[in-house]
Amino acid sequence: TLERDIFLATPRHPRWKDEMITKAHDGLVGALNILFSKSNMGKVGLSEVSVAQWKQVQSIVLANEGTLVSECGRLMGRLDLLVADLDENGDSKGWIVADLKTGNPPKQKLNEKVSRQLRFYRDLLKAINPDHPPVYAEGWYSSNQTIHRADGPSVLDEAFAAWEGMRPTEEPLEGTPGDVQCGFCEWKAWCPIWWAARRDGTLSPGSMFRDEVVRAVRFDRESGAALFERMPPLGDEGELAHSDHRFGAILRDQALDQMRELMDSGYEGAIFLGSVRVDGKIVHLGDWCEVLPWTPLLKSIRE
Ligand code: SF4
Structure with missing residues (x-):
């Protein structure tokens, strides 16, 4: 209706x-x-x-x-x-x-x-x-x-x-990851499939812009500087591991607002970074990015 x-x-x-x-x-x-x-x-x-x-x-x-x-x-x-x-x-x-x-x-x-x-x-x-x-x-x-x-x-x-x-189902539809469909997909923060596909090499990492799943090691809410730790996938259901891979980031505008909001809420879980711009060893995040809690959705949560 x-x-x-x-x-x-x-x-x-x-x-x-x-x-x-x-x-x-x-x-x-x-x-x-x-x-x-x-x-x-x-x-x-x-x-x-x-x-x-x-x-x-x-x-x-x-x-x-x-x-x-x-x-x-x-x-x-x-x-x-x-x-x-x-x-x-x-x-x-x-x-x-x-x-x-x-x-x-x-x-x-x-x-x-x-x-x-x-x-x-x-x-x-x-x-x-x-x-x-x-x-x-x-x-x-x-x-x-x-x-x-x-x-x-x-x-x-x-x-x-x-x-x-077309009715929402209890279980999600089977994922079919690929560079084209995942490239512009807005559901990555909820989808564990693409991250596992990146590990398996089915999805290419992307050169200039890439998506990451990370943990915040340090974040300076005034300047927008951050240090992230990459969290590689364990299995296919969104579970994550720690890694030695750390990288610096500069956040501005929408990305900075979203990150501040997340940190101010006391959130300590993993974070999905959508479309960060890679610049040598660091990455830039701005209005074109998404900073969202990593929330793999394996089952419908509708009441
Ligand atoms: S990110 Fe997940 S939901 Fe989006 S296209 Fe890729 S596999 Fe499908």
Whole structure:
């Protein structure tokens, strides 16, 4: 619910792009032409449409930009358009969930992701409306005005399975350390995996900037000078050993504030230093760094 409330309360911020106006206009015309074809009106030049004709077109639109939420609140989707599926006499024989697509139309059939998205709207709509008429899901490609129907079995079971898979688990997911993913990961102070991977050589130490797990030997809270002892990992669960490796550091700005706060709180445990800048034998820490208590998280601590 929390994520949904935030999502719904967040306004979209489309950026107005002057150079895209022609494409946007073509897309609008393309989408309108498809809508007209769905209202059994045949080909009409858009500039010749009468008020009565437009009302007729509007009458087949059952909802637009509608939000679908499953009864349990777990699944949600926003559909572009729900229109009546008319037979040759103009009577409604079902519903069409339409998603307007501005991208490249498929050559033959819809790709798997788009098909899944469309079927998700279809199946969610059916689940919410038990007395539904026949429902079809279609991708309307404005660029060449083609309609592609998504057929296939329901995707709701998979959607619920995906929802379950996203729930926080008691045990963390298996770590997959690597230079790319660990490089910008903000969870290192809680993750024992990368530190063990550094020991095992799976992760390179980094040359200019590197992360360290240390103990403070000395810290001068006025000048920001510190002496740290490197704490190499013991095992894979975040336990640490002592070492002879000591190095000096100069802390400034955010790093200094964080270090002061930690030391003032009486903290004596190991410290994670994120992104220190190596300069010969000493390191520099500043606004680009993190100074956090080393807190390997091996199990969920949610209540
Ligand atoms: S630091 Fe840990 S959590 Fe982050 S990417 Fe590396 S292994 Fe994954």
